[in-house]
Amino acid sequence: MNPREEKVKIITEEFIENDEDADMGRQKRNSKVRRQPRKKQPPTALPKEMVSEESHLGNQPEPVQEEPKTHLLSMTVRRGPRSLPPIPSTSRTGFAEFSMRGRMREKLQAARSKAESALLQEIPTPRPRRLRSPSKKELETEFGTEPGKEVESTQQEIDSRSYSRVKFRDSARKIKPKPQVPPGFPSPEEAYNFFTFSFDPEPEESEEKPKARHRAGTNQEEEEGEEEEPPARGRGKEMDEEELLNGDDAEDFLLGLDHMADDFVAVRPADYESIHDRLQMETEMFFIPSRQTVPTYKKLPENVQPRFLEDEGLYTGVRPEVARTNQNIMENRLLMQDPERRWFGDDGRILALPNPIKPFPSRRPVLTQEQSIKAELETLYKKAVKYVHSSQHMIRSGDHPGNFQLDIDISGLIFTHHPCFSREHVLAAKLAQLYDQYLARHQRNKAKFLTDKLQALRNAVQTGVDPEKPHSSLDTIQKTINEYKSEIRQTRKFRDAEQEKDRTLLKTIIKVWKEMKSLREFQRFTNTPLKLVLRKEKVDQKADEEAYEAEIQAEISELLEEHTEEYAQKMEEYRTSLHQWKAWRKAQRAKKKKRKQAAEDHPDNEIEEPHPEEDLVKPTPPEPTDRAVIEHEVRERAAQSRRRPWEPTLVPELSLAGSVTPSDQCPRAEVSRREDVKKRSVYLKVLFNNKEVSRTVSRPLGADFRVHFGQIFNLQIVNWPESLTLQVYETIGHSSPTLLAEVFLPIPETTVVTGRAPIEEVEFSSNQHVTLDHEGVGSGVPFSFEADGSNQLILMTSGKVSHSVAWAVGENGIPLIPPLSQQNIGFRSALKRADAISSIGTSGLTDMKKLAKWAAESKLDPNDPNNAPLMQLISVATSGESYVPDFFRLEQLQQEFNFVSDQELNRSKRFRLLHLRSQEVPEFRNYKQVPVYDREIMEKVFQDYEKRLRDRSVIETKEHIDTHRAIVAKYLQQVRESVINRFLIAKQYFLLADMIVEEEVPNISILGLSLFKLAEQKRPLRPRRKGRKKVTAQNLSDGDIKLLVNIVRAYDIPVRKLAMSKFQQPSKSSRMFSEKRAASPSTHSPTHNADYPLGQVLVRPFVEVSFQRTVCHTTTAEGPNPSWNEELELPFKAPNGDYSTASLQSVKDIVFINIFDEVLHDVLEDDRERGSGIHTRIERHWLGCVKIPFSTIYFQARIDGTFKIDIPPVLLGYNKERNMILERGFDSVRSLSEGSYITLFITIEPQLVPGESIREKMSNMLKKFESQEDEKLLQATEKFQAECALKFPNRQCLTTVIDISGKTVFITRYLKPLNPPQELLNVYPNNLQATAELVARYVSLIPFLPDTVSFGGICDLWSTSDQFLDLLAGDEEEHAVLLCNYFLSLGKKAWLLMGNAIPEGPTAYVLTWEQGHYLIWNPCSGHFYGQFDTFCPLKNVGCLIGPDNIWFNIQRYDSPLRINFDVTKPKLWKSFFSRSLPYPGLSSVQPEELIYQRSDKAAAAELQDRIEKILKEKIMDWRPRHLTRWNRYCTSTLRHFLPLLEKSQGEDVEDDHRAELLKQLGDYRFSGFPLHMPYSEVKPLIDAVYSTGVHNINVPNVEFALAVYIHPYPKNVLSVWIYVASLIRNR
């Protein structure tokens, strides 16, 4: 803003000077100006006048700005011109700044110093700045669209750009309505003159008129626009000039300026203006409204009397508080400004709304952020206050009930009738009652009120103006007048009735009093002190009469009017009916004529014609009302109901001034009555919620039958009271009290508190019948005042209790009222108060229309604040918002949200991406950071997905190489997808335990355990692993999950053979089948060990764990039985960073635990350096590995046990030597094992909850699957499972499984003898055992694919054996079933064994019965174990399944070592089918026969080559920094050797092989091994090769050899052998 401000300053200065110039060089200018055709009014005013006008100029903007406030909108067009005055100056600045700034400055500078002092004195404030202010100010206002802004912006543009100038000029021309000036370019001189002078004459002209206007005090805005134009005109011209400046003539013009300099600068004496003159001028100019009160007649139209609506009974509301003086000023001002007096109401006051605040905001709240932040940042000092528990808090919290208090003040009791009343008492009571009534009526004075109202209404009708809306249309006036009239009628009726009542009441009072007097006279004593005095009030008879007459006249005239109206109406009716009648008559006549004619034609018929229509009577015209009659009526009525004007006003006054006759002067009966009264006493019981809480003291009944108690009961209560009752008891003498009556007290409103509660009277009455033998009249007994007993009265005991009930106020002024929530009764009573509700009923509350209707009918005064909430409710309800359509739309806002068509939405890439992600399409699941814009989404994002969709049917062979397997993989994928879709719902299912960690319900064992824990050692000698907190797989991210692998120890690691040692022939152990299961005697003689040099370690093994390409290894231990006891930590990364349970379950990664031997090679070439340095090379030789799938770890949560190390059949350079020392002592135990073993503990940190909960949940869901099984059977299975689970919850029990199509199938249906491939049977035709082993091997060659991986852990699907062979993938169950079926077909006794094994967890094995012993087969590895094999991975047995029955293990132990497998013993095995449920002979789901194709040898050979090629490439890839040389010779040797291995099933070829190798590769140091595995895909092969770490040898001259052999078995089962080796040439 700074440059701008500067600019403004310059403008100021220049402007001032120009003004001065205008004054100084006036004469000269005049002549010039005259020459210009545009200057029509040359300035003729004297300099003095000029000054005054100048000051006007300064003042002008203010009125201008103030006035149009209300006309802003209409003024917008004019606005531009009006704020124009500053423009010339600005543009002048531009001019000065641009073209002639330099010269101007010099000259001005000189002049300025001289002139400035004088100028400043004269005009203390820089006017031009003020001139600018309007436009600037306007910019700051909310009305941002005003042209003022445009002007401002143009101003800025003018300064810099000429094109904008042109534009502006155009706009200026547009504004100018009639161009008075012929357009044309003035000469430069002219232009300059104009430029310097032009401004002044024009404003002068414009200012004159406003001034005049001010004097006249009129407001003529229309003219203003016109007047305001000249500046615009001037500016337009000036624009031309500026253009000239830029044009060719600019030069001349600038040259001419030098000559003009004298005009520009002038010296002048200081002007003085006397204060007097100034004041005078100011008074002429300014209008100062007077502070004096404006007389009412001025504010009202001529000859109109002020009306006061309040006096007429209309509610007007409370006017806002405004100081009297301010009001006066405003009134004066308005009178001046607005002669039409629109601002004044009928009462002569300014119209004012009672509440100026609108019910809704009309403007958006302005966000003043800076301010609010500043305000908020202010620190507030709050003095520290000691906290005191106030009782208020306690009430609020509701912690301390019983602090509420109800105060009941019972002041007294008055009997309005009592049995002991004498006759006089009865009359007295009646009189008192009437008098009370009279007083009440008098106080209300309804007659007077109605009279006044009538008067007001009449006035209103006379004025004929609606008091609410001063300018409403005619028919509304008519309507209101009609309304008024009807109201007048009604009011009059009411008033007459009221007056009549008043009169009759007065009459009755007098009558009763007379009766009483006569009674007193009659009985000659008085019992009551009552005395009635009638006071006459004199009235001004004449005035009264006049008023009376006037009233009657008014009434008559009104009635007359009514009657005339009625008459007119009747006349109308009459006319119409007459018309009808006439028409009818005409018709009749016509008929008659016809008839006559007819009669003439047929004279006989004449008589027969009836005149049925004759009964239409001629209507009689209504009687015009006679004034006299009406007058008579009115007078009659008035005489009846009204006090006649000549009668004095009678005012009865009842006093107790009379004296009661003492008892001794009374007759006997009366005395006995009085004594009876004295005997009686009364007390009250207070019942709260129908329970007596307190009672008053017993007070004797006085002679006047009043009892005074004056007691206050404080009831401390807890809840909102339900009822409050007083019971009136009366005691006569010493007899027991009798209950007279019950009085129900209302429960006070919450606003009624002690001290403010008025004394109220509640009436009661009793229905008791009392007959007394004395003067008392009794109760419920007829009696009469008349002597003849006529006109009998029956009075009941009744009375009034005066009391007050109120809520107590606590010490600190807080009412002790129960909270409102308890107050349901109170609420209802509050509702009742608003009579609106009670009049329409509760249902009306909901029906707004009904309510509105009621409000309209009852003519609720909408201005009355009492009705405000109701009116507001109605206005809201009926404002049209509540339009209820007749139909129901499901998504009624859908239309509004359809901001784009569906097609367009689908085209959006971003939307598509989001959509796919929310659908959890695998490619997009957990896709992070979906880009903001479509253009940022690459097409390739979708490519994979689209390709997959495309390829769903196309089989891709690249990855799988083997077409068949590709098909299978595809099929599996599809099955998996369908299954996953099926269970999508259950996936997100959580149990409470998943969300909330809570201690279990403690039972004795837990409690005991925890007690035991207290006594536990802090650091036990043998620590055990403790259970950990489980974590549900959610809220996890990368790095949260770790895999902990604890490697404890290993047994029987192969040991090195001395490399240099001669080939030796170890005693070959040709193990026989029988040897394996039994404890075979050691075949090794300890003599070999002599070969080892002393001190040389046999083997230095270490363990390397690799998982997801992360590798960790332990330290190196020594010896064949190393103990590491080390924990390795490996990070786990879920696929796509998705840690949902489903995703974790489908992790296919495998943990490789590799055992290596660390070999140190001395590389020192020179022995002389041995003293100074050690040069060794570390080589690692792979010994074996253990593979554990992650899914197993995930489901087992922990894997703890000893595993057999998978050692390659040929391990060159190593020997499985028995340690002689160990073997000697533990021979029998040791020798049980064949291979090497490693003890591991693997777990995941934190412990993840596997999908167990899902499984539980699913089991229910699975039941819903359709099943073809018999319903009875299914029920039996459920029962069986439940029973088993009850006894041994941990033992696996399977009865039904789900087949691949999702149906529940009974498990035994899977078992059926099936033929193994004939090829296998032919190998060992005579050796059953060998065949069995071969078959097991065949089964194990089928790749293992856990169901949890393929089906996301959702369920276990069992496929039949033919499906399994087609798929060539399956988990333990399928393998076990197939193996079992083969064994059955081989004629063995075989069972499916369900149990737990390590590492698989719940699994299926196969149990066979051989001669005299049981064998346990692992179907996945093809290994078999004896029942008593300690290293058998099967750890416990759940159930056995045969082809025709299921046996559940109900033995105490479940370890295979300790149980008896004899299923015939019912004590040990619970069978499913028994005598009670015999085996129904279920058919098998398996095929009749398995058909095997012969394997395609050519295809296998081709595959073999391809795999070899791939692996070689991989190895080269893994060695990016080294040259990888392949030793062809070695490779071919190995290739020949591999088929031998296959033939011998990897056994017992080692030594031959070694011999051969040594023979051929004598000068190479060779380390390598064959790997064997079933073939499924290439990737596992690569992983396996990688895990051996053969490629890691970095010896410079290393060579590699790699051979692959694939042996095809029937049904495309392939056995893959890979021989990898590294060779180092010995020097």
Added chain:
Amino acid sequence: MATASPSVFLLMVNGQVESAQFPEYDDLYCKYCFVYGQDWAPTAGLEEGISQITSKSQDVRQALVWNFPIDVTFKSTNPYGWPQIVLSVYGPDVFGNDVVRGYGAVHVPFSPGRHKRTIPMFVPESTSKLQKFTSWFMGRRPEYTDPKVVAQGEGREALQKAVFSVHGLTSPRPLALGHIKGT
């Protein structure tokens, strides 16, 4: 131009966990963490924090004042999954065990400027009286497996039968300053 750096918008949150009202407890500390959607990633600042232990003020308010600052910046491409602050308050019980006293979550304000939020804090209740006693006795009250659960929808059905009790109110004052940065 799109390839160079994807457009994101940044959400800068700074503010503080001001104070809490736990009429029944004293000496509490609080932890905060953020839960946000897939399209969100923190770019600066701390995603989690644990405050000092504070004692009740001795005046009328009895407030537990932490004034524990929060300052974190997120980048995102999608308002879906707008970050939520999850607060959990812990304090010692009678036996000195640290016990959770309240969980609560609130969305980071959607509009820039100062905002003050008051969150009701609740804890899951034991499912039975007996468990209530034992959990009290052993100092192992029921708690969420992860405090972030309170800001998430999944697993709510499991909590259908769970009972919660509100123990107090915590007032964090997150101040969100966001701006769209187009590149």
